[in-house]
Amino acid sequence: MNKNTIIVLLCVLVTLTMAGCVQQESDNTTPQPETCDYSDVSAAEAFNLIETGDVFILDVRTQSEYDDGHLENSYLIPVSELENRLDEVPSDTAILVYCRSGRRSVTASNILLDAGYCDVYNMEAGFNAWRSGGYLYEE
Numbered sequence: 001m002n003k004n005t006i007i008v009l010l011c012v013l014v015t016l017t018m019a020g021c022v023q024q025e026s027d028n029t030t031p032q033p034e035t036c037d038y039s040d041v042s043a044a045e046a047f048n049l050i051e052t053g054d055v056f057i058l059d060v061r062t063q064s065e066y067d068d069g070h071l072e073n074s075y076l077i078p079v080s081e082l083e084n085r086l087d088e089v090p091s092d093t094a095i096l097v098y099c100r101s102g103r104r105s106v107t108a109s110n111i112l113l114d115a116g117y118c119d120v121y122n123m124e125a126g127f128n129a130w131r132s133g134g135y136l137y138e139e
Contacts (some may be wrong), residue, residue, distance in 0.1 A: 036113050036116075036117070036118035036120070037113065038097075038109035038110070038112070038113060038120040038121065038122050039120070039121050039122070040121075040122050040124045041096075041121045041122065041123055041124065042123075042124055042125075042129065043123060043124075043125065043129040043130045043132075043133040043135060044133065045121075046096055046098070046121065046123045046130070047130075047133075047135055049094070049096055049121060050071075050096065053094060054093050054094065055093060055094045055095070055096050055121075056075065056089065056090050056093050056094070056095045056096070057071050057073055057074040057075065057096050057098070058074070058075055058077060058089065058095055058096065058097045058098070058108065059071065059074040059075065059076045059077075059098060059099070059127075060077060060078060060079040060082060060097060060098070060099050060104050060105055060107075060108040061076070061078065061079075061099050061100055061104065061127070062078055063076065063078070065100060065127075068139070069127065069131065069137050069138065069139050070127070070137060070138055071098065071127075071130065071137055071138070072136065072137065072138050074098075075088070077089070079099070079104040079105075079107055079108045079111075082108050082111050082112075083111055083115075086111075086112075086115050089112065089117070091116070091117060093119070094119040094120075094121060095112060095117060095119060095120050095121065096121045096123060097109050097112070097120060097121065097122050097123065098122075098123040098126045098127055098130070099126045099127065100126050100127050100128060101125060101126045101127075101128055102122070102123065102124050102125045102126045102129075105122045105123060105126060106122055109122045
């Protein structure tokens, strides 16, 4: 190879390398989607959340469980129906999710996260903890 060919190849290599760096910098400035996670709260923390803020209270138990007692102003959507009824859950407010013992509410909280909800609170130990904590509820 002659000297001019080597210089041209080096110029092309430098140009391609710089283009790769510019592209990489450009990729770094692309906004990343928000990563959300739910927060576990105790019955006492759930009570405070309800008392101090605008919160949608989502009961994910069955109708018969709900009829036996539920948090005041709660909205019933059984966890088995939640994915098909997400349009009933507001996206502009915090969501407190509860069930009987805290298992189904974890599943429901993850369904909400997967659907793009971010301000989600899971009441640990569920309605059992609420009732045993002496908090008022509707029958």
